[in-house]
Amino acid sequence: MVQVVLIVxxxxxxxxxxxxxVGVIRKVKARLQCRRGAGLFQPYADxxxxxxxxxxxxxxxxxxxxxxxxxxxxxxxAAGLLMPVFLSHTPLNFAGNIIALVYLLALGTFxxxxxxxxxxxxxxxxxxxxxxxxxxxxxxxxxxxxxxIALTAGSTNLSTIVHQSALLEGVVLAPPAHLMALxxxxxxxxxxxxxxxVDNPATHLELTMIHEAMLLEYSGRYLALMEWAAGIKLLVLxxxxxxxxxxxxxxxSLAPAALATGTVVYVLKVAGLAVVIxxxxxxxxxxxxFRVPELLGAAFILALLALxxxxxxxx
Amino acid sequence: MTVLFVGLLAIYMAGIIFPPCFPGRPxxxxxxxxxxxxxxxxxxxxLGLAGLLAPEPWTASAESTIPFLSxxxxxxxxxxxxxxxxxxxxxxxxxxxxGYVTEFYGRSSLGAMGSLFNGFLLAMMLVVMxxxxxxxxxxxxxxSLLSYFLVVTEHEKAEVRYAxxxxxxxxxxxxxxxxxxxxxxSQEAGSFSFEDFRHPDQRLPDGLRSIAxxxxxxxxxxxxxxxxxxxxxxxxxPAAPSHISALMSGVxxxxxxxxxxxxxxxxxxxxxxxxxxxxxxxxxxxxxLLGVMYALMEHDLKSxxxxxxxxxxxxxxxxxxAGMIFHTYGLHELAAxxxxxxxxxxxxxxxxxxxxxxxxxxxxxxxxxxDIEEYGGVLRRMPWTGLFFLIGAVSIAALPxxxxxxxxWLVFQSLxxxxxxxxxxxxxxxxxxxxxxALTGALALACFAKAFGMAFLAQPRSAHARKAVEVPVxxxxxxxxxxxxxxxxxxxxxxxxxxxxxxxxxxxxxxISQKVLALDGWVVAPVTVEFSSISTPVLAGLLVGAxxxxxxxxxxxxxxxxxxxxRTWGCGLPLTPRMEYTATGFxxxxxxxxETVYQPTVKLxxxxxxxxxxxxxxxxxxxxxxxxxxxxxxxxVVRKLLALAERLRVIQVGSLHLYLTYIFVxxxxxxxxxx
Numbered sequence: 001m002v003q004v005v006l007i008v009x010x011x012x013x014x015x016x017x018x019x020x021x022v023g024v025i026r027k028v029k030a031r032l033q034c035r036r037g038a039g040l041f042q043p044y045a046d047x048x049x050x051x052x053x054x055x056x057x058x059x060x061x062x063x064x065x066x067x068x069x070x071x072x073x074x075x076x077x078a079a080g081l082l083m084p085v086f087l088s089h090t091p092l093n094f095a096g097n098i099i100a101l102v103y104l105l106a107l108g109t110f111x112x113x114x115x116x117x118x119x120x121x122x123x124x125x126x127x128x129x130x131x132x133x134x135x136x137x138x139x140x141x142x143x144x145x146x147x148x149i150a151l152t153a154g155s156t157n158l159s160t161i162v163h164q165s166a167l168l169e170g171v172v173l174a175p176p177a178h179l180m181a182l183x184x185x186x187x188x189x190x191x192x193x194x195x196x197x198v199d200n201p202a203t204h205l206e207l208t209m210i211h212e213a214m215l216l217e218y219s220g221r222y223l224a225l226m227e228w229a230a231g232i233k234l235l236v237l238x239x240x241x242x243x244x245x246x247x248x249x250x251x252x253s254l255a256p257a258a259l260a261t262g263t264v265v266y267v268l269k270v271a272g273l274a275v276v277i278x279x280x281x282x283x284x285x286x287x288x289x290f291r292v293p294e295l296l297g298a299a300f301i302l303a304l305l306a307l308x309x310x311x312x313x314x315x
Numbered sequence: 316m317t318v319l320f321v322g323l324l325a326i327y328m329a330g331i332i333f334p335p336c337f338p339g340r341p342x343x344x345x346x347x348x349x350x351x352x353x354x355x356x357x358x359x360x361x362l363g364l365a366g367l368l369a370p371e372p373w374t375a376s377a378e379s380t381i382p383f384l385s386x387x388x389x390x391x392x393x394x395x396x397x398x399x400x401x402x403x404x405x406x407x408x409x410x411x412x413x414g415y416v417t418e419f420y421g422r423s424s425l426g427a428m429g430s431l432f433n434g435f436l437l438a439m440m441l442v443v444m445x446x447x448x449x450x451x452x453x454x455x456x457x458x459s460l461l462s463y464f465l466v467v468t469e470h471e472k473a474e475v476r477y478a479x480x481x482x483x484x485x486x487x488x489x490x491x492x493x494x495x496x497x498x499x500x501s502q503e504a505g506s507f508s509f510e511d512f513r514h515p516d517q518r519l520p521d522g523l524r525s526i527a528x529x530x531x532x533x534x535x536x537x538x539x540x541x542x543x544x545x546x547x548x549x550x551x552x553p554a555a556p557s558h559i560s561a562l563m564s565g566v567x568x569x570x571x572x573x574x575x576x577x578x579x580x581x582x583x584x585x586x587x588x589x590x591x592x593x594x595x596x597x598x599x600x601x602x603x604l605l606g607v608m609y610a611l612m613e614h615d616l617k618s619x620x621x622x623x624x625x626x627x628x629x630x631x632x633x634x635x636x637a638g639m640i641f642h643t644y645g646l647h648e649l650a651a652x653x654x655x656x657x658x659x660x661x662x663x664x665x666x667x668x669x670x671x672x673x674x675x676x677x678x679x680x681x682x683x684x685x686d687i688e689e690y691g692g693v694l695r696r697m698p699w700t701g702l703f704f705l706i707g708a709v710s711i712a713a714l715p716x717x718x719x720x721x722x723x724w725l726v727f728q729s730l731x732x733x734x735x736x737x738x739x740x741x742x743x744x745x746x747x748x749x750x751x752x753a754l755t756g757a758l759a760l761a762c763f764a765k766a767f768g769m770a771f772l773a774q775p776r777s778a779h780a781r782k783a784v785e786v787p788v789x790x791x792x793x794x795x796x797x798x799x800x801x802x803x804x805x806x807x808x809x810x811x812x813x814x815x816x817x818x819x820x821x822x823x824x825x826x827i828s829q830k831v832l833a834l835d836g837w838v839v840a841p842v843t844v845e846f847s848s849i850s851t852p853v854l855a856g857l858l859v860g861a862x863x864x865x866x867x868x869x870x871x872x873x874x875x876x877x878x879x880x881x882r883t884w885g886c887g888l889p890l891t892p893r894m895e896y897t898a899t900g901f902x903x904x905x906x907x908x909x910e911t912v913y914q915p916t917v918k919l920x921x922x923x924x925x926x927x928x929x930x931x932x933x934x935x936x937x938x939x940x941x942x943x944x945x946x947x948x949x950x951x952v953v954r955k956l957l958a959l960a961e962r963l964r965v966i967q968v969g970s971l972h973l974y975l976t977y978i979f980v981x982x983x984x985x986x987x988x989x990x
Contacts, residue, residue: 051872058883060774060890062694062701066878074862081857094838095853099727100715102753104854106760107714113764117896119883120691120773125896128768132761133904139757140750147746151734156847217883220876221869293908304747311742 002254003091007081010090014080017267018231019043021238021274028278029202043231047224055220058119068115069218069225075108076229080236083158084243086262087251088166093159098146101158101240102139105192105233109135112226116214123206127213130289134198134210137296138191144303145184148177148310149244158244166247174313181306182245187299189237191292193230196281198292201230208286235270242269316373316390319362323440326355330433335426345416348429349409352436356406359440363402366395367814374446381449383507389446392818393581397443397573400662403800404565404669405436411673411793412558414786418680419556423468428556435461435562442570448497448507455493458570459486459538462563466555475554482551485537485544492534493574499527500582512582524583528591531578532598539571541632542602543944545625549609552624553617553685557676558793560617564624565669569661572631576654579639580822585650589643589741596636596744600751603629607758608912611765611905612940614687614898616675619766620668623711626755627664630726631657633748637729640741642823648830649732651823652841655815655831656725662811663718663804667710670797674704677790678770681783687769687898689779694771696783701771703794708763710801713756716851716858718804721839723756724849728841758905765901774892806851809836899938906940914941 023040030037079101084090116128150156153164172178191198194211203209215226243250251262330351337343366373372391379385416425438458445451467479503519504511540548552560606625613619638653677700678693679685694701710717733745775781804811809832816828833840840848883890906915918937924930
């Protein structure tokens with residue numbers, strides 16, 4: 001029973017927090033541009049409005065187009081349920097390890113790419129094609145960087161990794177490996193969630209957009225689900241970073257005090273990371289598409305070095 | 316078992332003999348040939364299951380008058396597993412063929428085709444059941460020859476004849492190597508019986524054993540399509556009719572996997588240095604990565620699928636290679652895990668690759684073209700074929716909760732468990748192999764997003780695709796069986812793992828089923844729950860649940876307003892298929908990023924107006940990628956061989972007397988040497 005409650009709480013938390021994180025990033029960017037910007041809760045209002053609007057569909061599309069938002073939403077939410085959020089022991093830990101999480105996100109990407117192609121406009125195809133190459137290059141780097149940390153904990157199950165590191169209370173076993181893997185993971189997160197310098201979520205310029213291009217034909221509830229799923233994906237990857245690389249403060253037991261601290265610390269950490277992303281988005285320009293492989297290649301090398309360091313430092 | 320085996324043999328023999336007995340009546344020939352094949356498929360499935368569950372291997376043999384040859388049959392769990400795989404795929408392909416071969420009425424001889432089809436299936440069955448080296452070579456050769464004849468079914472086309480010749484040569488180079496392997500073993504064992512191979516009188520020196528290892532790797536690798544021996548595969552597999560392609564890519568190349576496991580774990584008893592396993596692992600990684608990379612650049616749907624066979628054989632070898640490495644270091648549970656992962660991927664690949672080939676055949680049946688660029692919008696015209704193809708595509712891209720995901724996940728686990736290996740080199744190399752596998756998986760995803768998206772979505776790009784209609788019901792049933800198998804194999808690892816454990820148990824000496832399955836089989840957790848676990852039924856439940864949640868929220872907030880339909884915005888112009896992204900355009904970024912592998916070239920021809928070079932009258936662009944192995948490995952070798960043959964022509968002047976002299980001289984020399 002407790003397990004079910006925990007799953008539901010985690011689900012609600014992910015669903016509820018995702019638009020807030022998007023709001024934080026937008027607010028930070030606005031402030032850095034000397035604008036007041038919309039309120040932190042604007043994304044909620046946007047989603048509610050989109051859900052109520054009548055969707056418009058292209059007459060050339062198939063059922064894939066209508067099913068894709070639900071599949072993308074479902075795969076992202078399912079991925080989110082596999083990882084620890086505010087409690088180091090997530091009930092669904094047994095259902096999938098880090099590879100399952102990465103591949104669940106890939107399932108969403110697959111249908112997103114198909115959805116982009118279905119309407120038959122050049123923009124969608126352009127977005128899908130670019131998404132395909134970026135997802136391709138990001139995946140190995142992501143896998144290796146998490147593996148480096150997984151080996152420290154002796155497990156690829158996220159809860160075990162997080163629980164083990166949380167119990168160490170701030171001690172990092174192999175700092176260079178840890179930092180390099182963190183850097184790799186951060187770059188991958190920027191790429192996977194369509195952030196500057198890889199993609200710009202605020203643009204609809206056909207020459208540069210990637211994620212937005214695939215969503216171009218969507219409206220109404222379909223768009224709402226896609227936008228929400230994108231927010232959840234960002235939150236999932238940020239949670240992964242804060243909990244795998246800096247799990248300190250996370251609740252390691254079901255004691256109410258620990259749970260309360262765990263939740264507050266988690267929200268603060270994720271919001272903090274969102275501020276960092278906001279700052280990065282304001283500081284850097286978007287890279288040309290064919291410079292992105294260099295960035296992701298660097299992430300891959302960093303992750304590989306993390307692995308080498310892990311073995312050489314620990315013998 | 317005896318009844319099942321004899322029944323199987325009898326049905327296939329009937330399937331070989333009867334179809335040609337009704338010349339000029341293709342309908343009856345079709346029904347007889349494929350009806351019998353369906354029956355044999357059912358019997359074979361029963362035989363395979365019975366063999367897997369039997370406590371002891373079942374054997375039978377008939378002696379022959381030829382020395383060393385005996386028709387020995389042995390049905391141990393390893394052989395039974397492959398019998399089962401061949402039967403299930405054979406069954407689906409036969410049902411599909413009932414509708415599919417109507418296309419060949421009046422064009423090709425259905426009698427010959429049906430006969431060859433049954434013979435090919437029987438030969439594959441005997442290959443995995445044979446228990447004598449000579450007998451094995453005979454049925455192996457039979458399998459190669461019959462599949463060659465099936466490949467050249469449409470021999471009036473020049474490219475089909477070329478593909479056939481290429482296949483013919485490569486497969487015989489392979490057979491030569493296999494003969495050498497068996498000769499080495501027979502030196503050790505004193506006979507050609509597999510039973511003696513297993514228990515040799517004396518152990519050979521390491522050098523000879525290594526030669527046997529490499530000869531087996533080359534010989535069977537040529538059939539399996541490992542890089543760099545894969546070059547024939549993308550020509551030959553697509554050239555055959557689609558139900559044959561499904562058998563060739565789905566199961567024939569698996570007989571090579573069978574033989575490799577048989578040789579390395581059974582005959583060599585798993586006693587080998589670590590670098591054997593490492594060689595297999597490296598070849599696996601190379602095949603996986605290059606296979607998928609070349610597949611991405613293919614726009615012929617069936618060639619694309621053929622290249623993916625190279626990729627998946629690579630993934631299977633990654634599992635087997637990891638298993639071999641663990642075996643060398645005495646980590647038997649991990650060895651069993653690697654082998655189990657490889658075998659799981661073997662049956663998974665058999666189902667989804669056969670499904671995809673049948674799907675490609677169905678689309679070709681409806682549109683009469685294999686060029687992806689000419690498809691488009693097929694999903695709305697062929698909803699069932701589209702759905703089945705999508706299931707196959709999601710499975711081969713290893714997305715959860717399908718079968719491809721489970722086996723690829725198991726391969727990942729066996730690579731990650733390298734932490735337990737003693738040397739730093741291997742500890743680092745196996746995770747790198749895992750990273751290559753991750754890259755392969757991501758590229759496969761891109762490739763099938765392309766294949767499905769370009770073929771089935773958006774608007775039709777040609778008149779062929781516009782006129783497509785759904786295929787006959789028998790073809791849909793054939794695809795449906797395989798699609799169902801993909802789903803079951805993915806959602807029920809608790810049924811599959813214990814069966815596979817019966818195969819790997821005798822080979823590695825440990826049973827790991829209890830360790831791999833936790834919580835009554837709902838969780839797959841090699842080898843401990845703490846290290847890693849997945850549960851595909853739960854993942855599927857989560858996906859469905861979360862999808863329903865999204866649906867509910869959308870319903871609740873949106874009050875179920877129906878969508879409005881309108882045309883896609885085409886920047887003010889009416890949207891035409893020419894505005895769509897093409898398959899070539901889709902993979903362009905990938906081509907550019909990995910240009911070292913592809914070495915792309917662009918040929919641009921322009922004709923200008925006479926008045927001004929700023930006005931183009933006519934323009935033609937050609938994209939070309941370099942097939943590295945063909946250009947830098949095969950062509951030089953072929954050129955050298957041809958030059959050598961040219962020299963040797965001196966002794967071939969066409970005079971019969973001279974040739975008789977040669978024979979005489981050779982005979983004398985041989986007698987002198989023997990004396």
